[in-house]
Amino acid sequence: MTRERSAPEIHESLRKRPRWGETVIHGLLLVFAGLSIVTTLGIVLVLFSQALHFFARPEVSLARFLTESQWQPQIGHFGILVLINATLLTSLIAMVVALPTGLAIAIYLSEYASHRTRSILKPILEVLAGIPTVVYGYFALTFMTPLLQRLLGRDVVEVFNVASAGMVIGILILPLITSMAEDALSAVPYALREAAYGLGATRLETALKVVTPAAMSGLIAAFVVAISRAIGETMIVAIAAGAGPRNFKSWREALHHLALFNPFKGAETMTGHIVRISGGDISYESIDYDSLFAIGLTLFLITLLLNILSRRIVRRYREVY
Amino acid sequence: MMNTSSPYVIETQDLNVFYGDFHAVKNVQLRIEKHKITALIGPSGCGKSTVLRCFNRMNDFIPTARIQGRVLFHGKNIYDPDVDPVQVRRRIGMVFQKPNPFPKSIYDNVAWGAKINGFRGDLDQLVEESLRRAALWDEVKDKLDANGYSLSGGQQQRLCIARALAVKPEVILMDEPTSALDPIASLRIEELMVQLAEEYTIIVVTHNMQQAARVSDYTAFFTVDEHRTGYLEEFGPTPEIFTTPKSRITEDYITGRFG
Ligand SMILES: Nc1ncnc2c1ncn2[C@@H]1O[C@H](COP(=O)(O)OP(=O)(O)OP(=O)(O)O)[C@@H](O)[C@H]1O
């Protein structure tokens, strides 16, 4: 028989032990986490400081940056809005294509498809996600644009236009939005579907009125990631959307017949402009060079804003279960 | 031939259920009487939930599940090809083991089923009436906008009952409705079941012998054969099953001498 242990012995046995392995791993993980934060901070810092160079130039002012209706830094015009407008146009068109389609496919996959169908369809979507964007770019230029021209007329649709670039970006982000949305829908507990079916709900009613709202925060996250991807997409717009900002002499001219928003004409987006200007022999001293960082910073702020906004929305509409 | 004067709301004839190749339940003959509480009892895995889910075609959602035999609802086989399972579920509601309110407000939880069933009438009144019947009204009347998940487990289960009642079913199926609840909350649900039996036909799966003895009018005892296939060993009025069971296996189970 073992001897009964005394209280001090028991207390001694409860004493904290050092776990060196644990400590080391913990430290390492902390370093990696710190690294990612430092990298991000570094990028932001460079963006800010270089952008400051741009705004410090005598000919540049923040007011003109935010209000002018053309972007031609070489001749003293730097209205960022025309570039932002093009970016928003392509992204909006992309979302109009990708959001309903992606949501529909996701609902089909998670609520209707048999195991077999799902195992065939998902890899196909993943292949779609693996195609290089340059291929998408030429797809927009050599397929989507001619198609639009056939449908609407050559006089309406220019060779380089926002619509075909936007639609093809939509196809590009479709797999992303679909798989994230499907994850969000599949994460909804089966018990909620059972509850709905048990009340005499059809599959469609269950999918749209119970599962989708319950997955809303995940769906909004999918939406935000997708639109950020659309805003940042570069190759497709560089190839198919047009090789010059859609400039106007005045805002009055820009709004005449809503010319600013015409999707069938060319326009250069922020990213498209950055690659075109930064490619080749750009001088580090030039205003063009400095302007790139101002555009980059603007892009960064837009996506940041989007993220903050979406977090707010998610918090408000979250359905907890 | 339809027999409309039958006192039985639900009747199974030679009901067999398979999950893939596995024969889960065999040859079940059950008659469920109107406005009575019928308890399904038996050891774990004997197919109680499986049989219960046959009564409103919830097994349709399990891809591997296959049914043979007939389940008559007022004399009509609900597995006939011309029967719409959605309509079946509107008449035969269900309350699950784990409370599963929708992540919506208390009000919407109750109103939802009625709305999708095309309810035209005073929704506020329906919600109140359903919550009253589920003995929950007094506890939630001041916070109908609160999320269903803000309630306690027992309240959530009563909310789920209210939600089922709002669709105005004839039959309510309950799969271990109190197993996730504490004894006091369980007793409240039991009292509620007895009240509801005045207007509804209730079929309840339970592992709790006292509960079956306390609330049910009829008891069906299921067990498994040597292939682990469930079957109905004995069925009869609850007092008989609990005091003078015909089968030795039933007696052993009820007195706790099982396996
Ligand atoms: N979806 C399924 N797929 C395959 N087999 C299943 C499925 N559901 C149940 N079974 C099997 O069918 C048998 C009966 O299961 P069921 O859930 O009906 O038992 P039960 O009597 O309700 O048990 P418990 O008291 O534990 O809830 C068990 O052997 C179980 O493993």
Ligand SMILES: [Mg+2]
């Ligand atoms: Mg069960």
